[in-house]
Amino acid sequence: MITAPFEYARPRSVDEAQSLLNKYGSDAKVIAGGQSLIPLMRLRLSQPTALIDIQGIRGLNEVRRDNGSVEIGALVRHVDIQRNAMLRESLPILVEMSNDVGDNQVRNLGTIGGVIAHGDAAGDYNAVALMLDAEIITNKRRHQARDFYRDIFTTALEHDEVVTAVRFPVSTGRFAYTKFRRRLYDWAIAGVAVQETGSSWRVGYVNLATTPRRGSAVEAALAGGASAADAAAQSGSDIDPTSDVRATAEYKRHLTQVLTVRTLQKATMAA
Amino acid sequence: MTQSVAMTINGRRREDHVEPRLLLVHYLREVAGLTGTHIACDTSQCGACTVLIDGEAVKSCSVFTVQADGRQVTTIEGLAEDGVLHPIQQAFWNEHGLQCGFCTPGFIMAAAYLLRQNPSPTDEEIERGLEGNLCRCTGYENIRKAVRSASQAMNRAGAEPTAQLVGSAAAPVED
Numbered sequence: 001m002i003t004a005p006f007e008y009a010r011p012r013s014v015d016e017a018q019s020l021l022n023k024y025g026s027d028a029k030v031i032a033g034g035q036s037l038i039p040l041m042r043l044r045l046s047q048p049t050a051l052i053d054i055q056g057i058r059g060l061n062e063v064r065r066d067n068g069s070v071e072i073g074a075l076v077r078h079v080d081i082q083r084n085a086m087l088r089e090s091l092p093i094l095v096e097m098s099n100d101v102g103d104n105q106v107r108n109l110g111t112i113g114g115v116i117a118h119g120d121a122a123g124d125y126n127a128v129a130l131m132l133d134a135e136i137i138t139n140k141r142r143h144q145a146r147d148f149y150r151d152i153f154t155t156a157l158e159h160d161e162v163v164t165a166v167r168f169p170v171s172t173g174r175f176a177y178t179k180f181r182r183r184l185y186d187w188a189i190a191g192v193a194v195q196e197t198g199s200s201w202r203v204g205y206v207n208l209a210t211t212p213r214r215g216s217a218v219e220a221a222l223a224g225g226a227s228a229a230d231a232a233a234q235s236g237s238d239i240d241p242t243s244d245v246r247a248t249a250e251y252k253r254h255l256t257q258v259l260t261v262r263t264l265q266k267a268t269m270a271a
Numbered sequence: 272m273t274q275s276v277a278m279t280i281n282g283r284r285r286e287d288h289v290e291p292r293l294l295l296v297h298y299l300r301e302v303a304g305l306t307g308t309h310i311a312c313d314t315s316q317c318g319a320c321t322v323l324i325d326g327e328a329v330k331s332c333s334v335f336t337v338q339a340d341g342r343q344v345t346t347i348e349g350l351a352e353d354g355v356l357h358p359i360q361q362a363f364w365n366e367h368g369l370q371c372g373f374c375t376p377g378f379i380m381a382a383a384y385l386l387r388q389n390p391s392p393t394d395e396e397i398e399r400g401l402e403g404n405l406c407r408c409t410g411y412e413n414i415r416k417a418v419r420s421a422s423q424a425m426n427r428a429g430a431e432p433t434a435q436l437v438g439s440a441a442a443p444v445e446d
Contacts, residue, residue, distance in 0.1 A: 103403025
């Protein structure tokens with residue numbers, strides 16, 4: 001299918017991108033790899049009047065580590081995350097996830113900034129950003145991930161705001177991610193991420209509500225000394241799945257409980 | 272409103288004026304006349320439209336032509352040199368790595384990228400490497416054989432992939 005017509009601009013700086021967004025108004029959209037946006041435009045579920053292509057902006061594709069944090073530029077692609085030796089040391093859960101995003105062709109174009117700005121509950125990195133208290137850096141401000149994801153495909157980003165980087169705490173404890181899906185390149189029917197930080201566990205849920213979710217109840221149970229199975233039994237209050245063509249809400253709730261146990265076991269046995 | 276684009280396709284530079292919404296696959300087929308790149312699912316799942324941009328596999332149904340401005344594009348037509356099939360094409364021929372053949376150009380381009388990154392993939396790595404391509408005839412066994420056989424042939428020959436394939440491809444995956 002052919003997309004609706006749009007105007008196209010390729011700014012050289014973030015400032016220029018912002019002024020173009022203001023010039024074209026609220027129906028303009030930022031495009032990076034386009035691996036979520038272009039399919040939506042082709043289905044005409046999205047009909048922006050202008051696309052501001054930020055791929056030519058320098059300095060947005062770097063990965064840096066300082067003071068216990070790693071900062072990943074918005075234009076860093078999935079394939080770059082897969083290959084980054086420093087991230088493998090500092091934030092291995094993200095590298096593990098990147099291997100399972102889409103397929104080679106999608107990973108060669110799709111970016112972390114795109115995943116964050118798109119705000120899809122099925123976007124694997126969003127659950128990790130949320131559970132690790134990441135910071136989302138834009139041309140205008142720094143957002144705490146916990147305040148960022150508002151509703152389905154809805155974030156705290158304003159219309160002329162451009163994600164420039166995401167900052168995660170270095171997380172070298174035990175971790176695991178389980179992406180349950182029918183085919184390799186699918187989205188998760190249910191995704192469960194766990195990360196040990198200090199003496200506690202963080203839990204994140206992918207595609208189990210309209211936004212990414214943190215497993216707060218499960219985390220609290222684990223902190224109180226509950227077994228993996230007893231903690232996982234609390235997952236029902238952390239998620240809010242809906243029925244779709246892939247699975248019923250009831251099945252997803254059951255799946256979440258099972259996968260939470262398995263993912264915790266995977267993390268603790270891997271060590 | 273059109274936009275001017277310039278890119279190198281299979282080693283040949285061309286310049287055109289295109290609508291921003293023109294997808295790369297439509298540009299390649301309808302403007303550049305290179306119909307070896309196929310359109311199938313049209314929803315970025317099947318990989319039949321796979322081409323290389325600067326040596327990296329992408330689905331050309333999910334890229335706007337304007338995004339490829341200034342880049343090097345390699346299509347299936349760019350693999351054979353002087354009428355001699357590329358070793359991957361030859362391997363698909365030898366191993367009958369196709370049934371109806373519709374998905375074949377996409378599989379071969381995805382395999383070209385895979386073998387560039389990993390010249391000696393295991394069967395599992397071949398499966399993972401081609402996860403973005405679908406064969407509705409379900410001819411996966413022979414496709415996997417063909418890629419394995421191409422890998423062996425290319426390693427034996429010490430054959431570097433063609434010049435266009437090398438492009439400015441990113442470094443091979445570590446370890």
